[in-house]
Amino acid sequence: MIDFWLAAGLLLLVALSFLLIPVLRSRRAQREEDRTALNVALYQERVAELQTQQEEGVLDATQMDAGRAEAARELLADTEGVEAPRVSRLGKPLPLLAAVLVPVLGLGLYMHYGASDKVELTREFSQAPKSMEEMTQRLERVVAAQPDSAEGMYFLGRTYMAQDRPADAAKMFERTVNLAGRQPELLGQWAQAQYFADGKKWSDKVQALTDEALKADPKEVTSLGLLGIAAFEGERYQDAIDYWNRLLAQLPPDDQSREALQGGITRATEKLVASGGKVAQAPAAKASAVLKVSVDLAADLKAKVQPGDSVFIFARAMSGPPAPLAVKRMTVADLPLTVELGDADAMMPQLKLSNFPEVQLVARISRAGKPTAGEWIGRSQPLASSTTAPQTLIIDSPDK
Incomplete structure (x- = not known):
């Protein structure tokens, strides 16, 4: 943390300089103003002496004018280079008071709203704890600092x-x-x-x-x-x-x-x-359903499709929700192909092939890439979801 406080102290000194430098400059200006006032007083005193000597007949009018001009030149020489007096609306006490209150107030606000504890925690967590107790103490401080x-x-x-x-x-x-x-x-x-x-x-x-x-x-x-x-x-x-x-x-x-x-x-x-009891056997797990299906395109449709058109191959329940039970997506360029549809391809855990006794296989070509609507389709006859024999599906009809 010492490097953090050094950086904070340096920034504080920079901030205080904006308050103290004007105060120091005002003191210098005050000394210059005092010296100018003294020169003016000496000039007035010199002119008064010349007037007295003229009244006593020691000086004539010409000598009087020459003496006054000489005194004026001396006053001008003494006041050259002196800056114009500055008027401070705030006065001297307020900047000095601010110079004291700024660091005190800043420190107080930081200790209340700041994140020095989080900085220290970050530093601590950069090193591995030496014991479980030390880890616990660190986590307790994290919870306290970040509730x-x-x-x-x-x-x-x-x-x-x-x-x-x-x-x-x-x-x-x-x-x-x-x-x-x-x-x-x-x-x-x-x-x-x-x-x-x-x-x-x-x-x-x-x-x-x-x-x-x-x-x-x-x-x-x-x-x-x-x-x-x-x-x-x-x-x-x-x-x-x-x-x-x-x-x-x-x-x-x-x-x-x-x-x-x-x-x-x-x-x-x-x-x-x-204790005389008997261990109940767990019910046998239901066998996973897997349907193997070969999909091809009717000969008269091959010129009407594009290689990038999507092909959706899925199985749906004959009696049950309309959502597909198992789905795979391919393209026309992949045809002909053979795929397996099983419980692993289920869209939702509760909608598995093995949960429905009778299903239908469907293959749909959709240029827009939508599984629910397309241009051409092929459907199978209803079959048991436990069927193990390979199935063949031909896409040969417009999708209505």
Whole structure:
């Protein structure tokens, strides 16, 4: 911070110079005015002596005029080069008072509205912390200096959790939610901190937070893990297994927490069996639907299309929403071609091929690039979404 204060002091001196220099110049002008007034007084005294000598008959009129002219020349010589007197409307005390008040007032305003604490924090964060305590202190100062920083509060909450301070963490996550909105991840973190802050006692508040988080995002990992822990502590081992299996499905294959999570599932299974229960098998996942379709253009249309015209290939439900279930976009230049339409091509998660038993394949050429309207189209007969045999689709009709 010393370089900052040196720069601020230098700027302050520059500002004060605009106030003090006129004051110093006015003092010099005052001395010059005093010397001029003295010369004028001496001149008047000299003229008075000459008049007395003339009255006494010592000087005649000619000598009197010559003496007066000589005195005038001396006065003129003494006053040459003297600047015209300056009139100060402010007076001397006001600039001097301003010179004292400006730095004091400026310092006070900066300490109140300034950002010296943020400058110091920026300097601190340029260096790695030496301990978790030091990191915590830095984050606490960030939150104090920037009370509207949701990011700072979030990281401080995570740090409190790492230091086994769940009550403080719950407060930080609550403030974060108030600033950043009720995002599923934040709700899950808040619920977890509140659960441990309450001594691992499940409460209506924690239940409401986890319910809200999973309603917005059924794959929210913190809420799934927390519900599994609460179920295990409450000896609801089947629920714990179900929640942890859902969480396990969200983790990457190389995630280090998979081993610990799998160990928890194993312990819950053992306890369930030891208590005379039986592990319920998870329902088999529905097989993903994949339709393989070859698309070509009728011979009589090849001269009417352009290579850059868009070709939309999609499947839509025979009974259900009109929106396409799976879509791929190509161009006429790509024809003929073979593509696969499956659940991975779904436009919306709830609109998958596997969710509808019967579909229709459609290929549309649209010069304007619009999937809903075009110039030519080809349609298939209705077929089961579980069909595995390759399909052929010919674009041969005007799109009406």
